[in-house]
Amino acid sequence: MIAHQRQQFINGARTSLSPAGMVLFLTFFAYGALVASSGLPLELGLGLTIFVFAIPGQVVLVDEIARGSSLIAAGLLTTLTAIRLLPLAVSLLPVIRHPSNPKWMTLAIAHFIAVTVWLQSMIDLPKLPSEHRASHCLGFCLGLLLFTSVGTVIGFYAAQYLPSQLAAATLMITPIYFFLSLFQTAKRKTDKYAFALGGTMAIPLTIWEPNFALIGSGLIGGTIAYLMTKRREPNE
Protein backbone atom coordinates (compact mmCIF):
# COMPACT_ATOMS: atom_id res chain seq x y z
CA MET A 1 0.00 0.00 0.00
CA ILE A 2 2.70 2.45 1.04
CA ALA A 3 4.84 1.40 -1.92
CA HIS A 4 1.86 1.98 -4.18
CA GLN A 5 1.38 5.44 -2.79
CA ARG A 6 5.02 6.30 -3.25
CA GLN A 7 4.75 5.16 -6.86
CA GLN A 8 1.64 7.35 -7.33
CA PHE A 9 3.44 10.30 -5.79
CA ILE A 10 6.34 9.86 -8.22
CA ASN A 11 3.95 9.48 -11.16
CA GLY A 12 2.21 12.66 -10.10
CA ALA A 13 5.49 14.54 -9.79
CA ARG A 14 6.31 13.37 -13.29
CA THR A 15 3.01 14.81 -14.56
CA SER A 16 4.28 18.24 -13.53
CA LEU A 17 6.61 18.04 -16.55
CA SER A 18 3.49 18.34 -18.72
CA PRO A 19 2.46 21.36 -20.82
CA ALA A 20 0.60 22.64 -17.74
CA GLY A 21 3.91 22.67 -15.86
CA MET A 22 5.61 24.49 -18.72
CA VAL A 23 2.95 27.19 -18.74
CA LEU A 24 3.35 27.64 -14.99
CA PHE A 25 7.13 27.81 -15.29
CA LEU A 26 6.77 30.55 -17.90
CA THR A 27 4.23 32.54 -15.85
CA PHE A 28 6.31 32.34 -12.68
CA PHE A 29 9.40 33.29 -14.66
CA ALA A 30 7.49 36.38 -15.84
CA TYR A 31 6.33 37.02 -12.29
CA GLY A 32 9.93 36.82 -11.02
CA ALA A 33 10.86 39.40 -13.67
CA LEU A 34 7.99 41.61 -12.49
CA VAL A 35 9.19 41.41 -8.88
CA ALA A 36 12.71 42.50 -9.90
CA SER A 37 11.45 45.24 -12.23
CA SER A 38 9.24 46.59 -9.46
CA GLY A 39 12.32 46.98 -7.27
CA LEU A 40 11.14 44.39 -4.74
CA PRO A 41 13.40 41.75 -3.13
CA LEU A 42 13.65 38.10 -4.22
CA GLU A 43 12.61 36.85 -0.74
CA LEU A 44 9.28 38.59 -1.20
CA GLY A 45 8.76 37.13 -4.66
CA LEU A 46 9.73 33.61 -3.61
CA GLY A 47 7.82 33.83 -0.32
CA LEU A 48 4.62 34.68 -2.21
CA THR A 49 5.19 31.86 -4.71
CA ILE A 50 5.48 29.33 -1.87
CA PHE A 51 2.83 30.67 0.51
CA VAL A 52 0.28 32.12 -1.90
CA PHE A 53 0.73 29.94 -5.00
CA ALA A 54 -1.92 31.76 -7.06
CA ILE A 55 -0.43 33.92 -9.76
CA PRO A 56 -3.21 36.54 -10.20
CA GLY A 57 -3.13 37.35 -6.49
CA GLN A 58 0.67 37.48 -6.47
CA VAL A 59 0.81 39.84 -9.46
CA VAL A 60 -1.88 42.11 -8.00
CA LEU A 61 -0.13 42.22 -4.63
CA VAL A 62 3.32 42.92 -6.11
CA ASP A 63 1.97 45.54 -8.51
CA GLU A 64 0.03 47.29 -5.74
CA ILE A 65 3.00 47.29 -3.35
CA ALA A 66 5.26 48.64 -6.12
CA ARG A 67 2.76 51.46 -6.74
CA GLY A 68 2.89 52.36 -3.08
CA SER A 69 -0.72 51.43 -2.29
CA SER A 70 -1.72 50.81 1.29
CA LEU A 71 -1.32 47.25 2.57
CA ILE A 72 -5.05 47.13 3.26
CA ALA A 73 -5.96 47.99 -0.33
CA ALA A 74 -3.38 45.52 -1.65
CA GLY A 75 -4.72 42.75 0.62
CA LEU A 76 -8.30 43.51 -0.34
CA LEU A 77 -7.58 43.27 -4.07
CA THR A 78 -5.60 40.07 -3.52
CA THR A 79 -8.47 38.49 -1.64
CA LEU A 80 -10.90 39.48 -4.41
CA THR A 81 -8.81 37.47 -6.88
CA ALA A 82 -8.56 34.57 -4.42
CA ILE A 83 -12.28 34.04 -3.74
CA ARG A 84 -12.42 32.23 -7.06
CA LEU A 85 -10.32 29.47 -5.48
CA LEU A 86 -13.27 28.49 -3.29
CA PRO A 87 -15.42 26.99 -6.07
CA LEU A 88 -12.31 25.29 -7.50
CA ALA A 89 -11.62 23.65 -4.13
CA VAL A 90 -15.28 22.73 -3.73
CA SER A 91 -15.33 20.86 -7.04
CA LEU A 92 -11.85 19.29 -6.86
CA LEU A 93 -11.74 17.97 -3.29
CA PRO A 94 -14.57 15.43 -3.64
CA VAL A 95 -12.57 13.86 -6.51
CA ILE A 96 -9.58 13.39 -4.19
CA ARG A 97 -11.42 12.45 -0.99
CA HIS A 98 -10.92 8.91 0.27
CA PRO A 99 -11.27 7.44 3.79
CA SER A 100 -7.61 6.38 3.85
CA ASN A 101 -6.30 9.93 3.22
CA PRO A 102 -4.79 11.59 6.29
CA LYS A 103 -6.22 15.04 7.08
CA TRP A 104 -2.88 16.81 6.54
CA MET A 105 -2.82 15.49 2.99
CA THR A 106 -6.15 17.10 2.11
CA LEU A 107 -5.01 20.42 3.59
CA ALA A 108 -1.64 20.20 1.84
CA ILE A 109 -3.33 19.61 -1.51
CA ALA A 110 -5.83 22.40 -0.80
CA HIS A 111 -2.92 24.85 -0.50
CA PHE A 112 -2.02 24.27 -4.15
CA ILE A 113 -5.51 24.66 -5.56
CA ALA A 114 -5.35 27.19 -8.37
CA VAL A 115 -6.58 27.23 -11.94
CA THR A 116 -3.79 25.15 -13.49
CA VAL A 117 -3.78 22.44 -10.81
CA TRP A 118 -7.54 22.28 -10.95
CA LEU A 119 -7.69 21.95 -14.76
CA GLN A 120 -5.02 19.25 -14.95
CA SER A 121 -6.32 17.30 -11.93
CA MET A 122 -9.87 17.25 -13.24
CA ILE A 123 -8.47 15.64 -16.40
CA ASP A 124 -5.98 13.19 -14.82
CA LEU A 125 -7.39 12.11 -11.45
CA PRO A 126 -10.74 10.58 -12.44
CA LYS A 127 -8.78 8.01 -14.49
CA LEU A 128 -7.08 6.69 -11.31
CA PRO A 129 -8.53 4.47 -8.56
CA SER A 130 -9.81 6.80 -5.85
CA GLU A 131 -7.36 5.57 -3.15
CA HIS A 132 -4.41 6.61 -5.36
CA ARG A 133 -5.61 10.08 -6.32
CA ALA A 134 -4.42 12.06 -3.29
CA SER A 135 -0.83 10.76 -3.49
CA HIS A 136 -0.74 11.39 -7.21
CA CYS A 137 -2.11 14.91 -6.81
CA LEU A 138 0.31 15.77 -3.99
CA GLY A 139 3.24 14.62 -6.15
CA PHE A 140 1.96 16.78 -8.97
CA CYS A 141 1.56 19.83 -6.70
CA LEU A 142 5.04 19.51 -5.16
CA GLY A 143 6.55 19.07 -8.63
CA LEU A 144 4.83 22.30 -9.65
CA LEU A 145 6.05 24.04 -6.49
CA LEU A 146 9.62 23.19 -7.46
CA PHE A 147 9.07 24.43 -11.01
CA THR A 148 7.40 27.67 -9.99
CA SER A 149 10.03 28.46 -7.34
CA VAL A 150 12.87 27.90 -9.80
CA GLY A 151 10.94 29.94 -12.40
CA THR A 152 10.55 32.83 -9.94
CA VAL A 153 14.28 32.90 -9.15
CA ILE A 154 15.41 32.65 -12.78
CA GLY A 155 12.90 35.34 -13.86
CA PHE A 156 14.09 37.62 -11.06
CA TYR A 157 17.71 37.47 -12.22
CA ALA A 158 16.81 37.46 -15.93
CA ALA A 159 15.08 40.83 -15.55
CA GLN A 160 18.24 42.28 -14.04
CA TYR A 161 20.77 40.87 -16.47
CA LEU A 162 18.90 40.73 -19.79
CA PRO A 163 19.26 43.67 -22.22
CA SER A 164 16.45 46.14 -21.55
CA GLN A 165 14.35 45.22 -24.59
CA LEU A 166 14.35 41.52 -23.71
CA ALA A 167 13.58 42.41 -20.11
CA ALA A 168 10.65 44.48 -21.39
CA ALA A 169 9.48 41.46 -23.39
CA THR A 170 9.48 39.23 -20.27
CA LEU A 171 7.11 41.76 -18.69
CA MET A 172 4.69 41.23 -21.59
CA ILE A 173 4.27 37.54 -20.70
CA THR A 174 1.96 38.12 -17.71
CA PRO A 175 -0.64 40.34 -19.43
CA ILE A 176 -0.69 38.08 -22.51
CA TYR A 177 -1.02 34.96 -20.37
CA PHE A 178 -3.86 36.39 -18.25
CA PHE A 179 -5.67 37.70 -21.31
CA LEU A 180 -5.54 34.36 -23.14
CA SER A 181 -6.42 32.41 -19.98
CA LEU A 182 -9.58 34.49 -19.66
CA PHE A 183 -10.77 33.08 -22.99
CA GLN A 184 -10.18 29.63 -21.48
CA THR A 185 -11.88 30.18 -18.15
CA ALA A 186 -14.71 32.57 -19.09
CA LYS A 187 -17.07 29.95 -20.46
CA ARG A 188 -20.33 31.26 -19.04
CA LYS A 189 -22.09 34.31 -20.44
CA THR A 190 -21.70 36.24 -17.16
CA ASP A 191 -17.94 35.74 -17.22
CA LYS A 192 -17.65 36.77 -20.85
CA TYR A 193 -19.49 40.02 -20.12
CA ALA A 194 -17.31 40.55 -17.04
CA PHE A 195 -14.18 40.02 -19.14
CA ALA A 196 -15.32 42.57 -21.76
CA LEU A 197 -16.68 45.13 -19.27
CA GLY A 198 -13.78 44.90 -16.82
CA GLY A 199 -11.21 45.29 -19.60
CA THR A 200 -13.02 48.18 -21.29
CA MET A 201 -13.72 50.10 -18.08
CA ALA A 202 -10.12 49.71 -16.97
CA ILE A 203 -8.77 51.73 -19.91
CA PRO A 204 -10.24 55.14 -18.95
CA LEU A 205 -9.97 54.32 -15.24
CA THR A 206 -6.24 53.53 -15.49
CA ILE A 207 -5.61 56.75 -17.38
CA TRP A 208 -7.65 58.71 -14.84
CA GLU A 209 -6.57 56.99 -11.59
CA PRO A 210 -4.53 53.74 -11.81
CA ASN A 211 -4.92 52.99 -8.12
CA PHE A 212 -8.70 52.87 -8.48
CA ALA A 213 -8.73 50.98 -11.78
CA LEU A 214 -8.77 47.42 -10.45
CA ILE A 215 -11.25 47.79 -7.63
CA GLY A 216 -13.50 50.02 -9.79
CA SER A 217 -13.52 47.85 -12.90
CA GLY A 218 -13.65 44.62 -10.91
CA LEU A 219 -16.51 45.46 -8.57
CA ILE A 220 -18.55 47.66 -10.92
CA GLY A 221 -17.87 45.76 -14.17
CA GLY A 222 -18.31 42.37 -12.53
CA THR A 223 -21.53 43.37 -10.79
CA ILE A 224 -23.01 44.85 -13.99
CA ALA A 225 -22.11 41.65 -15.88
CA TYR A 226 -23.72 39.58 -13.14
CA LEU A 227 -26.93 41.66 -13.08
CA MET A 228 -27.20 41.76 -16.88
CA THR A 229 -27.16 38.00 -17.24
CA LYS A 230 -29.10 37.27 -14.07
CA ARG A 231 -32.17 39.23 -15.14
CA ARG A 232 -32.32 37.96 -18.70
CA GLU A 233 -31.89 34.22 -18.49
CA PRO A 234 -30.17 31.51 -16.48
CA ASN A 235 -26.46 31.04 -17.12
CA GLU A 236 -25.03 28.93 -19.92
Place this chain on the structure above:
Amino acid sequence: MSNDISVWLIVAIGFLATEPWRWAGVVFSKGLSEEGELIAWVRAVSTALIAALVMRLLIEPPGSLENTPIILRFLSLLSATIAYFLFQRKLVLSIFIGLATFLLLIYLNGLMGSPL
Protein backbone atom coordinates in the same frame (compact mmCIF):
# COMPACT_ATOMS: atom_id res chain seq x y z
CA MET B 1 11.37 47.55 1.49
CA SER B 2 14.75 46.01 2.17
CA ASN B 3 13.98 45.20 5.77
CA ASP B 4 12.88 41.68 6.54
CA ILE B 5 9.84 42.55 8.61
CA SER B 6 7.99 44.24 5.78
CA VAL B 7 8.84 41.38 3.39
CA TRP B 8 7.31 38.80 5.72
CA LEU B 9 4.43 41.11 6.58
CA ILE B 10 3.52 41.27 2.90
CA VAL B 11 3.93 37.49 2.49
CA ALA B 12 1.65 37.04 5.52
CA ILE B 13 -0.93 39.40 4.00
CA GLY B 14 -0.79 37.46 0.73
CA PHE B 15 -1.23 34.16 2.57
CA LEU B 16 -4.08 35.41 4.75
CA ALA B 17 -5.81 36.98 1.76
CA THR B 18 -5.67 33.70 -0.17
CA GLU B 19 -5.55 30.59 2.01
CA PRO B 20 -8.86 30.97 3.92
CA TRP B 21 -10.76 30.64 0.62
CA ARG B 22 -9.12 27.28 0.06
CA TRP B 23 -9.93 26.21 3.64
CA ALA B 24 -13.50 27.32 3.10
CA GLY B 25 -13.50 25.11 0.01
CA VAL B 26 -12.38 22.16 2.16
CA VAL B 27 -15.12 22.86 4.70
CA PHE B 28 -17.89 23.47 2.17
CA SER B 29 -16.88 20.82 -0.35
CA LYS B 30 -19.60 18.55 0.95
CA GLY B 31 -22.50 20.89 0.41
CA LEU B 32 -21.93 24.11 -1.53
CA SER B 33 -23.39 24.36 -5.01
CA GLU B 34 -20.95 25.44 -7.69
CA GLU B 35 -23.78 27.18 -9.51
CA GLY B 36 -24.89 29.33 -6.58
CA GLU B 37 -25.71 33.02 -7.13
CA LEU B 38 -23.00 34.28 -4.77
CA ILE B 39 -20.34 32.23 -6.53
CA ALA B 40 -21.54 33.48 -9.92
CA TRP B 41 -21.13 37.09 -8.72
CA VAL B 42 -17.71 36.39 -7.18
CA ARG B 43 -16.53 34.81 -10.40
CA ALA B 44 -17.75 37.79 -12.41
CA VAL B 45 -15.95 40.26 -10.12
CA SER B 46 -12.66 38.37 -10.22
CA THR B 47 -12.90 37.92 -14.01
CA ALA B 48 -13.47 41.67 -14.48
CA LEU B 49 -10.63 42.40 -12.05
CA ILE B 50 -8.14 40.25 -13.95
CA ALA B 51 -9.23 41.79 -17.27
CA ALA B 52 -8.63 45.19 -15.68
CA LEU B 53 -5.22 44.06 -14.40
CA VAL B 54 -4.22 43.15 -17.97
CA MET B 55 -5.14 46.65 -19.15
CA ARG B 56 -3.32 48.34 -16.27
CA LEU B 57 -0.18 46.24 -16.88
CA LEU B 58 -0.24 47.41 -20.52
CA ILE B 59 -1.18 51.07 -20.01
CA GLU B 60 0.87 51.77 -16.87
CA PRO B 61 3.50 49.02 -17.10
CA PRO B 62 6.22 48.15 -14.61
CA GLY B 63 9.99 48.43 -15.13
CA SER B 64 11.59 48.74 -18.54
CA LEU B 65 8.32 48.03 -20.34
CA GLU B 66 7.43 51.62 -19.53
CA ASN B 67 10.00 52.87 -22.05
CA THR B 68 8.33 51.10 -25.00
CA PRO B 69 5.58 52.67 -27.15
CA ILE B 70 2.12 51.75 -25.83
CA ILE B 71 0.86 50.87 -29.32
CA LEU B 72 3.49 48.10 -29.57
CA ARG B 73 2.30 46.56 -26.31
CA PHE B 74 -1.25 46.38 -27.60
CA LEU B 75 -0.15 45.05 -31.02
CA SER B 76 1.79 42.33 -29.21
CA LEU B 77 -1.34 41.35 -27.24
CA LEU B 78 -3.39 41.43 -30.45
CA SER B 79 -0.97 39.15 -32.32
CA ALA B 80 -0.91 36.66 -29.43
CA THR B 81 -4.72 36.63 -29.38
CA ILE B 82 -4.95 36.05 -33.13
CA ALA B 83 -2.37 33.26 -32.87
CA TYR B 84 -4.33 31.71 -30.00
CA PHE B 85 -7.47 31.34 -32.08
CA LEU B 86 -5.57 30.47 -35.26
CA PHE B 87 -3.53 27.63 -33.71
CA GLN B 88 -6.07 25.61 -31.69
CA ARG B 89 -5.69 27.64 -28.50
CA LYS B 90 -2.07 26.68 -27.90
CA LEU B 91 -1.14 28.87 -24.95
CA VAL B 92 2.67 28.69 -24.89
CA LEU B 93 2.99 29.02 -28.67
CA SER B 94 0.68 32.06 -28.69
CA ILE B 95 2.61 33.74 -25.87
CA PHE B 96 5.87 33.30 -27.80
CA ILE B 97 4.28 34.67 -30.99
CA GLY B 98 3.15 37.72 -28.99
CA LEU B 99 6.69 38.19 -27.63
CA ALA B 100 8.28 37.72 -31.07
CA THR B 101 5.91 40.33 -32.52
CA PHE B 102 6.80 42.69 -29.70
CA LEU B 103 10.57 42.32 -30.23
CA LEU B 104 10.25 42.58 -34.01
CA LEU B 105 8.18 45.77 -33.76
CA ILE B 106 10.65 47.28 -31.26
CA TYR B 107 13.47 46.46 -33.68
CA LEU B 108 11.63 47.94 -36.69
CA ASN B 109 10.66 51.00 -34.69
CA GLY B 110 14.33 51.48 -33.81
CA LEU B 111 15.37 51.11 -37.47
CA MET B 112 12.93 53.84 -38.44
CA GLY B 113 14.33 56.17 -35.80
CA SER B 114 11.50 55.56 -33.27
CA PRO B 115 8.55 57.25 -35.02
CA LEU B 116 6.16 55.68 -32.48
